[in-house]
Amino acid sequence: MSQDDLYRGDPPPAYGPPPGWPPPAYGPPGYGPPPGYGWRPPTNQLAVIALVLTFVLPPAGLVCGILARRQLRRTGENGVGLTLVAIIIGGISTTLVLVGLLLWISVLASIGNGSFG
Numbered sequence: 001m002s003q004d005d006l007y008r009g010d011p012p013p014a015y016g017p018p019p020g021w022p023p024p025a026y027g028p029p030g031y032g033p034p035p036g037y038g039w040r041p042p043t044n045q046l047a048v049i050a051l052v053l054t055f056v057l058p059p060a061g062l063v064c065g066i067l068a069r070r071q072l073r074r075t076g077e078n079g080v081g082l083t084l085v086a087i088i089i090g091g092i093s094t095t096l097v098l099v100g101l102l103l104w105i106s107v108l109a110s111i112g113n114g115s116f117g
Helices: 045-056 058-075 080-113
Strands: none
Touching (some): 045 080, 058 080
């Protein structure tokens, strides 16, 4: 085989795995990455927004997380973990905010009635 028969990217003529070793799983050098390392779908932007809103305004983050989860089922984008975290943290935070608000209202009501202290 002469040098003229080779084109750019061909492995050298003596290339091969050592005796007793299986060939590499990804093929000879120059043939690209293994399968699964190619294009990935983009991350859903609403999922990212939901996670950020969860820490700023928990009820809005919870609602955005639920909406983003529905979008992910339809579109197949990445971000399932982000929406799950946004829903969990948003639900817990919203519950704590509502309980705190109810306690605050009850304390104010009891002070207004004169039955406190």
